Amino acid sequence: MLNIALIGCGRIAIKKHTEALIQNKDVFNIVTVCDIVKEKAENCASILEKRLERKVEIETDYKKLLKREDIDVVAIATDSGSHYEITMEALGAGKHVLVEKPMALSTKHADEMIKLSKEKKLKLGVCFQNRFNPPIQELRKKVEEGAFGKIHYGVATIRWNRNEEYYKQARWRGTWEKDGGALMNQCTHNIDLLQWMLGGEIEEVYGIIKNFNHPYIEAEDFGGAIIKFKNGKIGIIEGTTSIYPKNLHEKLSIFGEKGTVIIGGLAVNRIEEWRFEGEEGHPFMNLPDPDTVYGFGHVPLYRDFYESIKKDRKPYISGEEGKKAVEIVLAIYKSALEGKPIKTPFDFSTDYLKGMNLK
Ligand SMILES: NC(=O)c1ccc[n+]([C@@H]2O[C@H](COP(=O)([O-])OP(=O)(O)OC[C@H]3O[C@@H](n4cnc5c(N)ncnc54)[C@H](O)[C@@H]3O)[C@@H](O)[C@H]2O)c1
Numbered sequence: 001m002l003n004i005a006l007i008g009c010g011r012i013a014i015k016k017h018t019e020a021l022i023q024n025k026d027v028f029n030i031v032t033v034c035d036i037v038k039e040k041a042e043n044c045a046s047i048l049e050k051r052l053e054r055k056v057e058i059e060t061d062y063k064k065l066l067k068r069e070d071i072d073v074v075a076i077a078t079d080s081g082s083h084y085e086i087t088m089e090a091l092g093a094g095k096h097v098l099v100e101k102p103m104a105l106s107t108k109h110a111d112e113m114i115k116l117s118k119e120k121k122l123k124l125g126v127c128f129q130n131r132f133n134p135p136i137q138e139l140r141k142k143v144e145e146g147a148f149g150k151i152h153y154g155v156a157t158i159r160w161n162r163n164e165e166y167y168k169q170a171r172w173r174g175t176w177e178k179d180g181g182a183l184m185n186q187c188t189h190n191i192d193l194l195q196w197m198l199g200g201e202i203e204e205v206y207g208i209i210k211n212f213n214h215p216y217i218e219a220e221d222f223g224g225a226i227i228k229f230k231n232g233k234i235g236i237i238e239g240t241t242s243i244y245p246k247n248l249h250e251k252l253s254i255f256g257e258k259g260t261v262i263i264g265g266l267a268v269n270r271i272e273e274w275r276f277e278g279e280e281g282h283p284f285m286n287l288p289d290p291d292t293v294y295g296f297g298h299v300p301l302y303r304d305f306y307e308s309i310k311k312d313r314k315p316y317i318s319g320e321e322g323k324k325a326v327e328i329v330l331a332i333y334k335s336a337l338e339g340k341p342i343k344t345p346f347d348f349s350t351d352y353l354k355g356m357n358l359k
Contacts, residue, residue, distance in 0.1 A: 002096075002306060004028045005071050007062045007086060009035035009044035010170070011115055012294065013098060017077055018127075020298040022051045027306040028073070032057035032065055062086060066093040073309070075302075076100060079170065080185070081178025084109040087124070090115045096123040098305050098315075102188050102329070103322040105180060110326055113305035114212060114319040123307045125315035126322025128192045129297025134331025135263045135271045135284045136193060139254065145198050147276050149249065154198050156190040158182070158239035160293070161249040168215050176350045181219030183329045184350065187239035190268060193252050193327035194235050194355025195227075200324065204228040206341040207332030209353030211358035212242050218359055219350075225332045237332070247293065267293040 006017055013033075030048055035041040037131060041058040048056045059065045066074070066089055074090045076083055076099040084104045088313040090097045103126045116154035117124035120255045130136060142148065162182075169244070172178035195202070205227050209220035221242045227235035230348055251264040251272070262273040266289040290296060301317070308315040330348040335341060337356060 001027060001029050003031045004071050004073040004075060005031055005059075006044065006075045006077065007035075007065075007193070007202045008035045008076060008100075009033055009040040010077065013044055013077040015292060016045065016294050016298040017053075018047050018077055021048060022085065023299045024056070024302045024306065025052060026038075028302065030056055031071055032059050034059040034062050034065055041127040043080065051069055055087065063089065066090055071095060071241070073098065073305075079172035079178050080105060080180070081172060081175075084113060088114050088116060091120050091124070092121055094120065094122070096305075096309055098125040098127065098324075099125045099190075100320065102180070102326045103319065104326060105178075105184070106351070107323075107330055107347050108349065109178065110319070110323040114323065117319055123181040123305065123308050123315055124146055125301070125308065126317045126319065127298065127301060128189060128317045128322065128325070129301045130189045130193060130268055130295055131196065131298035131317060132300045133269055133295055135287065136252075136268060138271070138282065138284060139197065139252075139261050139263060142259060142261065142276070148259035150255040151198060151254060153234040153236065154194050154347040155236045155251070155253040156187070156194040156239070157249070157251040157253070158190050159243045160186055160241050160250065161243045161246045161248075162214075162221075162241035164214075164216060167214065170181045170249070174219050174279050176218050176353045179219065180223050180329065180333075181211070181217065181352050182241040183223040183332060184219070184326075185235075186241055187223065188329060189251055190239070190250055191237060191328050192235065193268065194229050195229075195324050195328060197237050197252070197254050198229050199231045199235045201230045202227055202328060202331065202344055203230045204330035204341050205260035205328060205335055206344050207335040209333065209358060214242070219353070223332055225328075225335070227328060233317065250293070265289050267295055269295060288296060290344070323346055
């Protein structure tokens with residue numbers, strides 16, 4: 001059993017981290033929940049208390065809880081712009097860290113987080129929970145078995161809608177300093193899945209970003225990109241929060257010499273095409289859409305993070321893995337800013353986009 005604290009008690013904490021803590025109560029003991037807004041911490045604690053039938057402490061200053069010796073792990077679900085600072089302090093205080101996506105908003109920050117976790121011999125995990133979606137796990141098995149033969153290319157499509165009400169819920173949303181736009185926030189999951197299936201390291205990225213119809217945010221509501229991977233495969237990204245009138249779908253398509261897979265549904269949760277030699281179709285073609293686009297992956301993600309600590313192995317989605325999608329999005333942003341393809345390695349941060357005209 002490990003003692004854990006949750007920092008940030010907003011939407012994703014309430015919707016998914018509480019559930020993951022409850023379902024993993026045999027391995028994680030939630031000691032305290034922390035939010036700068038006391039009522040949010042109280043609300044989160046009361047949800048946990050009802051289900052766990054015991055007291056959960058509340059805190060408003062995360063620095064205080066980091067000083068406590070009885071806390072082994074912290075989960076961070078604050079706004080994206082604060083992940084770096086809180087993670088660095090938590091690792092510095094000797095805590096294992098499970099941080100929400102995106103882990104950071106700059107390549108340098110992501111590297112520093114990874115470096116410090118290594119130096120301190122502490123685990124750093126990132127919440128790309130869609131890797132645990134059953135259809136995604138099935139696809140990953142086919143990739144690992146080599147069932148596609150040579151994989152040629154893949155496409156990540158995110159056609160969602162986020163309205164003014166969504167962006168106005170919190171001041172950090174859609175800002176370059178604390179969030180980024182559709183690609184960094186909503187699309188990072190599918191970008192992570194695309195790079196995971198196509199094989200990791202990128203060579204060059206060309207991207208375009210636009211703000212079509214969200215004039216009240218700084219960042220993009222549309223992004224398009226072509227990625228050249230070092231292994232010769234090609235990734236294509238099309239992501240937006242501007243689909244009329246509501247969320248349409250999120251799809252991942254992988255095309256190879258001997259295989260075709262398209263996973264769609266509301267949030268890459270249903271197999272639409274499954275074609276391999278002697279194998280047409282898959283039982284997961286009729287899966288229902290999840291209750292939210294966040295799916296159910298936080299539960300196995302927490303379990304894996306626990307096991308990574310106990311067995312002293314890498315988490316399924318480590319800091320190094322978590323950085324890859326951030327790096328792709330930052331390459332798209334840099335390419336859009338400079339109007340040319342970006343080769344790796346490079347350094348970039350969303351801060352450099354302040355004032356950019358996206359019309
Ligand atoms: N994995 C997923 O599918 C998924 C889904 C949604 C959001 N997210 C990520 O989770 C993060 C939070 O998103 P959200 O929608 O829950 O946002 P939110 O604004 O609803 O919640 C953030 C909470 O953090 C609190 N907070 C901010 N700074 C703090 C600090 N220093 N100490 C303690 N609490 C602090 C805020 O008061 C707020 O309650 C973002 O990084 C977002 O990208 C991930």
